[in-house]
Amino acid sequence: MAEQSTVQTAPTVIADDLHIVYRVNGARTGRGSATAALSRILGRGSDDAARGVRKVHAVRGVSFVAHRGEAIGLIGSNGSGKSTLLRAIAGLLPAERGKVYTDGQPSLLGVNAALMNDLTGERNIILGGLAMGMSREQIKERYQEIVDFSGINEKGDFITLPMRTYSSGMAARLRFSIAAAKDHDVLMIDEALATGDRKFQRRSEDRIRALRKEAGTVFLVSHNNKSIRDTCNRVLWLERGELRMDGPTDEVLKEYEKFTGK
Numbered sequence: 315m316a317e318q319s320t321v322q323t324a325p326t327v328i329a330d331d332l333h334i335v336y337r338v339n340g341a342r343t344g345r346g347s348a349t350a351a352l353s354r355i356l357g358r359g360s361d362d363a364a365r366g367v368r369k370v371h372a373v374r375g376v377s378f379v380a381h382r383g384e385a386i387g388l389i390g391s392n393g394s395g396k397s398t399l400l401r402a403i404a405g406l407l408p409a410e411r412g413k414v415y416t417d418g419q420p421s422l423l424g425v426n427a428a429l430m431n432d433l434t435g436e437r438n439i440i441l442g443g444l445a446m447g448m449s450r451e452q453i454k455e456r457y458q459e460i461v462d463f464s465g466i467n468e469k470g471d472f473i474t475l476p477m478r479t480y481s482s483g484m485a486a487r488l489r490f491s492i493a494a495a496k497d498h499d500v501l502m503i504d505e506a507l508a509t510g511d512r513k514f515q516r517r518s519e520d521r522i523r524a525l526r527k528e529a530g531t532v533f534l535v536s537h538n539n540k541s542i543r544d545t546c547n548r549v550l551w552l553e554r555g556e557l558r559m560d561g562p563t564d565e566v567l568k569e570y571e572k573f574t575g576k
Contacts, residue, residue, distance in 0.1 A: 324417065326500050326531040327380040327403055331412035334373035334395070334402050334555075372398040374555040375412070380500075385522055385532040387546035387563065389539075389570055395555040396535045400502045403533070418499025421446060423490060435466055435473040435480070435488055442492040456495045463521075464491035465514055487514055494521045501525060502533040519545045539567055539576075 373395045380386055388396040401407045403414055404422040429438045439460050443453035464487045466472045466480075477485060493501065503522075522532050522545050536542055542549060542563060549566035551559040559566050 323382040325379050325381055326417050327378075327420070328415040329376050329378050329399075329403070329412070330415070332373055332376045332399075332402060332409055332414055333371070333411040334398050334407055335410040336370040336372055336398075338368045338370060372555050373402065373552075376552070376555075376557045377412075378550060378557065378560055380531050380533070382531055383526050384548055385526050385534065385546040387542035387549040388533060388535045388552065389537075389542065389549055389566070390552035390558075391574075393554075394552040396552055397504055398555075399552065400504060400533060400535065403500070404502060416500060419447070420500040420502060421493060421496075421498050422502045423493045423504060429477050429485060429489055431478040432476055434476055435461075438477060438488065439473075439492055442489075443495065446493065446496050448496055452496075460488075460491045460495050463494065463517060464488045490518060494518070494525070497528050498525060498530045498532075500531045500533070502535075504535045505537070515541065539571070543567060 376395075376399065388399065390396055398407065400422055402409065403416065404420045405414075405416075406422070429442065433441070439457060440450075440453055443456075444450070448456075461467055461473050464484075466484060466488055472480065472484065480488070490503070493503075519541065522534065525532050526547075532545075534542065534546060546563050549559075549561065549563050549570075550557060551566050551570050559569055
């Protein structure tokens with residue numbers, strides 16, 4: 315089980331009454347119609363409706379402070395806003411209202427270490443490392459460690475083959491291995507521990523604990539409550555975009571399991 319931290323350290327992420335709204339296009343009313351013209355006069359919200367733009371309020375007034383050395387699990391039903399919240403912290407989605415403040419560079423697994431299907435695993439390690447701000451020397455020093463951690467070559471020399479020949483699990487393991495090779499101020503992981511066998515999951519959990527000890531902050535989205543228990547000292551529970559509970563892992567998971575009946 316993840317150890318509980320009682321020492322309050324410097325904040326790395328502050329979400330202050332954060333609202334994220336998606337706008338989905340699907341116009342049905344002509345822009346030149348009288349209804350559309352009236353809607354434009356009445357304001358932007360009505361204009362959106364007149365153009366058939368549907369609003370999806372994905373994150374609703376979420377506030378929390380994350381500190382250095384914390385591993386924070388994000389749980390909730392499908393569509394509850396977990397991945398949207400991570401993308402907002404990473405600066406990939408604008409806030410409709412409220413603010414997100416970060417100290418250092420947030421890294422969202424799968425974005426900073428984006429992989430290209432037509433390139434070999436070897437080339438992707440280099441490009442992924444450069445995208446995360448590592449020097450070529452650092453990549454060279456950690457290259458074999460990344461390959462070994464991923465387990466890509468356990469059943470053949472896959473690291474020299476194009477990524478399109480990999481299974482989705484192999485690609486996810488390599489993506490995590492590239493991201494985990496660097497020390498992060500804030501590392502956000504979306505379901506990476508759901509891939510691979512138990513041996514890889516244990517390696518991943520050990521690496522997350524190491525990142526915490528190196529004074530970083532880790533956010534982990536997972537539907538596997540055991541991974542959350544083993545890895546995180548704190549949990550944020552989201553439902554329908556709202557923060558339902560924020561607290562120590564065991565306390566939040568106990569309430570969440572009552573809610574889900576699992």
